[in-house]
Amino acid sequence: MLGLRSVMFAVDDVDDSVARLRDHGGEPVGEIAQYEDAYRLCYVRGPAGIIVALAEPLG
Template identity: 45%
Template sequence: MLGMAIRLENVGIAVRDLEETIAFFTDLGLTVLGRDTVSGEWADTAVGLDGNHAEIAVLQTPDGQGQIELFEYIHPDAIETTPTLPNEIGMHRVAFSVDDIDASLEIAARHGYHPLRGVATYHDIYKLTYLRGPSGILVMLAQALKQN
């Protein structure tokens, strides 16, 4: 059987403060593709929540290949959870390749976000780190050390 065509559209992340989260990711280099308010019967059906009403923004990486959809719930009320730990089952993190990890970490620090432990080097291939960003989102930043 031949495989059907499939491509990743985006990764969706519920956030506490849409403006704060947009500011963080746009400072890292993503651009806002669009914003909208979603609600109505179609949204209730698609998402599986009665009275679904959210403000959304779609952001894209500079290479045009990656997108994240951020949403801040108006109704039903957003539910606070404990941020995901790196070893927990479920949605884990969003990862970005960056040209300069130090510059990216300076941007993150201006927003009040810092590495969980530090910056590591993986087999002289990548320098990488995890940080906890807006709404507790785990963000991995990785800088290639060697060009292919």
């Protein structure tokens, strides 16, 4: 298998990032989840079908 399998971006605000990506055709895959007290995480599928992960560090 060749190519990039997955990518995650650190963002300052997951909710704002998802809202801005929606303006460009992105759609969340599932819900925004919180991992302990460390991160808020979500996946977003872009108009080309590529899925990326977003992580908002907490604290």
